[in-house]
Amino acid sequence: MTQDRKVPPCLPDSEVPETRAFRQGVVTSGDAPLSGDAASGLIRGLTRRRVALIAGLAPFLPSVGLARPKTHGSPTLHHPATGAGAGPLHAPAVLRNAPPPRPLVMLDPGHGGKDPGAIGYSGTYEKHVAEAAATELERQLMASGRYRVAMTRTSDRFIPLEGRVEMAQAHRAELFISMHADALHDASVRGASVYTLSSAASDSQTALIAQSENSADLFGGPHVHATSPEVQQILASLVSEETRRGSAHIASSVVASFQSRLTLLSHPQRHAAFVVLKAADIPSVLVEMGFMSNRHDEESLRQAGHRAMVAGAMRDAVDRYFASARVGMG
Numbered sequence: 001m002t003q004d005r006k007v008p009p010c011l012p013d014s015e016v017p018e019t020r021a022f023r024q025g026v027v028t029s030g031d032a033p034l035s036g037d038a039a040s041g042l043i044r045g046l047t048r049r050r051v052a053l054i055a056g057l058a059p060f061l062p063s064v065g066l067a068r069p070k071t072h073g074s075p076t077l078h079h080p081a082t083g084a085g086a087g088p089l090h091a092p093a094v095l096r097n098a099p100p101p102r103p104l105v106m107l108d109p110g111h112g113g114k115d116p117g118a119i120g121y122s123g124t125y126e127k128h129v130a131e132a133a134a135t136e137l138e139r140q141l142m143a144s145g146r147y148r149v150a151m152t153r154t155s156d157r158f159i160p161l162e163g164r165v166e167m168a169q170a171h172r173a174e175l176f177i178s179m180h181a182d183a184l185h186d187a188s189v190r191g192a193s194v195y196t197l198s199s200a201a202s203d204s205q206t207a208l209i210a211q212s213e214n215s216a217d218l219f220g221g222p223h224v225h226a227t228s229p230e231v232q233q234i235l236a237s238l239v240s241e242e243t244r245r246g247s248a249h250i251a252s253s254v255v256a257s258f259q260s261r262l263t264l265l266s267h268p269q270r271h272a273a274f275v276v277l278k279a280a281d282i283p284s285v286l287v288e289m290g291f292m293s294n295r296h297d298e299e300s301l302r303q304a305g306h307r308a309m310v311a312g313a314m315r316d317a318v319d320r321y322f323a324s325a326r327v328g329m330g
């Protein structure tokens with residue numbers, strides 16, 4: 001099922017783009033190999049996280065509260081009692097003045113290693129464009145001083161989709177941004193677009209992109225399994241409403257930032273069952289910066305200046321996202 005193909009280590013302009021259609025044709029909806037073990041492993045992983053979350057809340061559960069010495073009634077996280085004699089409970093000044101911790105943004109350059117991603121009209125590899133753009137966005141976010149940034153990869157190596165999500169979980173990321181420049185069958189289609197997780201695709205073009213993205217794990221060999229549509233649906237349904245709102249918020253924020261600076265795909269905010277967006281508790285978005293199958297998009301994405309402009313627009317979107325999240329928290 002997986003075709004054996006050699007991937008040159010670097011990015012020669014002369015690379016024959018005859019493999020362009022490869023990623024789109026590699027999987028059909030009926031033949032995604034998924035062992036029962038892989039499926040239950042995914043579900044187990046999510047269940048474990050839920051258990052961990054509940055365990056983390058234990059100090060706030062009533063049963064634990066009852067074990068505390070009764071002094072001024074039940075413990076409260078809000079204002080102290082105002083009645084006479086009830087000494088107000090001031091938070092230490094050092095805590096009140098401490099700046100809020102900088103949120104961690106996880107950047108995920110798509111593909112890598114033996115998975116080249118889409119191969120451009122003139123031979124550019126998506127994996128290289130994705131890494132270069134993510135590195136630029138990392139630089140800009142760090143330079144702002146407002147965020148901590150982690151990357152799923154900083155070199156040309158293969159990481160299974162599930163591993164990318166687990167990295168975001170391990171880092172306790174508050175935002176996950178996957179960066180891509182895929183290929184479409186229609187080479188005339190160009191422009192940037194932004195995707196969030198959903199069990200059903202918003203349109204057939206998006207369904208094909210998701211299918212192609214989700215097949216990335218096939219490059220991992222027989223021990224890494226792609227996820228079946230059924231399991232993807234279960235995973236999508238486990239994402240919380242709050243996470244879904246956060247994902248929609250960052251998606252519309254990125255589209256708004258792109259609007260004045262970049263060519264956009266028609267209806268640029270779309271959704272489908274992307275495995276890499278399935279973290280149940282981290283707002284996640286996948287950004288297609290353009291399409292490798294279009295010669296104009298490929299040419300633009302090869303330019304460092306263009307990538308810096310794309311990254312700048314995304315940084316602004318991240319700024320807006322966290323600014324309004326803070327306002328929302330009151």
Ligand SMILES: [Zn+2]
Nearest residue numbers: 110117180182
């Ligand atoms: Zn991709």
